[in-house]
Amino acid sequence: MLKTSLLIFFSLLFISCSSPKKKNDIAINTQTKKSYKTNKVVDNLDNPWGMTWLPDGAMLITEKSGTLIHFKNGVKTKVKNVPEVYNRGQGGLLDIELHPDYATNGWIYITHASKNGSGDGGNTQLIRCKLDGDALTNIAVLYKATPNTTKGQHFGSRIVFDKEGYLYFSIGERGNRDVNPQDIKRDGGKIYRLNDDGTIPKDNPFVNEEGAKKGIYTYGNRNPQGMDIHPTTGKIWIHEHGPKGGDEVNIIKKGANYGWPIISYGINYSGTKFTDKTKEQGMEQPIYYWVPSIAPCGMTFVTGDVYPEWKGNLLVGSLKFNYIEMLTLDGEKVTSRDKIAEDIGRVRNVKQGPDGYIYIAVEGDGIFKVIPN
Template identity: 45%
Template sequence: MKSSITISFLALLSWLSACQSSSSKNTEVPLAGEPTLKTTVIVNNREIIWGMDFLPNGDLLFTEKKGTIARYSTNGTIQEISGVPAGIVSNGQGGLLDIKVHPNYATNGWIYISYAASESGVNGAVLKLTRFKLNGNTITNTETIFQTKTPNTWYGHYGSRIIFDKAGLLYLSIGEGGSTSYGGVGSGNMNAQDTKSDWGKVHRMTDDGKVPSDNPVLPGNTTATTVFSYGHRNPQGMTYDPVNNRIWENEHGPMGGDEINLVEKGKNYGWPLVSYGKNYDGVAVSSNPTSNGITDPLKYWVPSIAPSGMAVITSDKFKSWKSNVLTGSLKFNYVSRAVLQGTTITKDEKILEGIGRVRNVKQGPDGAIYVAVEGPGRIIRVTGE
């Protein structure tokens, strides 16, 4: 009996060793019904890559915070795009941020970018949403369709993700433009609760920047504006779920209190009135993390993971992970995989651990997941097998 036990124990050690060896490679050992992940670096040695989106032919456009746009072609070449708008401010958290190809690009040719921009005689930077067309690799027909009415003097919390819904309406997330810790009633953090301010909001507009007729009239206003929801701190992840017609968003808290939310018309998401986070002096932002009239997050992280980028898996290539929601972690260098039951997050698993500071996550038209990481700037293609 003792000999049998010894042999079994040695066999177990051998199996564990094999598993450990396998997981150190660029594939992950799956559970039954789950995909085996394979990673391939397709873009390397760049600056901070912030935004990514695909042209109909499969080419990948990406932005760098410093103010450049490049095209990664399906043949593996990278070409720089010329004619990027002047006046981009890359101080602090600013720079050239997101990029989004119009869903009807094949017929209208529009591409959208968001960026922090200087204005003559103004202290700070406004956030602009500009669209343009491409003639080869040259930008033409540049047109700014939205910009914040007031500047961001702290040069941070720009948010700045761009998505479209199935009706062709455009959504732009904007942070509150305030300091890292809540500074009180008179601080810039309160922009998020000021329904007349553009900061700390998710905006909803037509593809040329107009206010849709069914946008909400928010408290304190007499007419609808582009503001769709408010009370957001720094939403650097936002994605559209075309299957369920849902808008998912993630945002940074201070020390803890990072959130995942479903963005809904006219809702107040609480910042800085309530939060699960603490200020950087260790004092809780609010005595209670919930309140009447405030929409609670579907998930929050304590401590912070510094979420950025977001994607919903719609591809069958990822097997049982289909419909899961992915969020990048800048702080802990992994991708969070949220499992859903309806709109309830039942599980949050770390995948691609150690991949690097994740700035963006995007599902491509080929069904693969594309992850932009920092240090150096890379884009990694992730496939499920």
């Protein structure tokens, strides 16, 4: 009897030790020592979606409603000649990024929801332009997703350049879950890669696929609203909204399928299931996923020496829970979670500025700077 009991005990112990831990089993640390303060640096903003910095230290801030703001030394100036945006639901004036060689060529890249093209409604568009005084000039459309639709959800959209100068941007599946994300002949639910002038790189994964959208780099994505380049590996990391549960952090790979909606760790908002699968051959698994959802928006890696204890960590904004989540990484594995800037408000973006400080854009409020004590 004793031998049988011991055998059962050690068998259970072995199973417990050998079973892989679920990615969302890491409890968030709510007792993080507060070694910083948050100072508001830009006030009276409605929905600050994207932000970037000019070489002279000025900030360019997109408001979803369609206003582009130039901010310097406490003065906000509305930039003129901003293209008309389709301001509906989650769509509007979205992300903004400078060319890596901006000091030489002056190119600025913007994503926004646009009515351009046929059909009612709008879809995500990528433009590049220049800033001359207080107005945009040299505006050129580099990519316009089709078809237009009056649905108000899942426009994406973030912009990142990799170390080779390729431009990546995201477009959500526009609420067409069962059609767009798994079809490479359709826009939506994808990460795209272009040359800086909007042309298609010759080594994009689907350039030789008849009928495919040649700009597609990955597919099977839901609604990526966070993207950054890993400071060491140079890989592009994203996060994307799940439905009810199943928000994901992913590393994008050429031609990879991220599974939406065939696999997911989430369920319908009604509580019903739309799939029983969390894994499928040929589909990528997330680096990390959240259950319940935090509604992630904006992300940045912490580099430099301003925050030595945070260096190498990944910061993710939470629209739902009004804080920044700090993910501590061991290579490509999340080892711990901490809350930063609790109760700051609905975080639309978090980004490290060229000065090394972290900036947080909060809906209905403004932009905050995180300052170590």
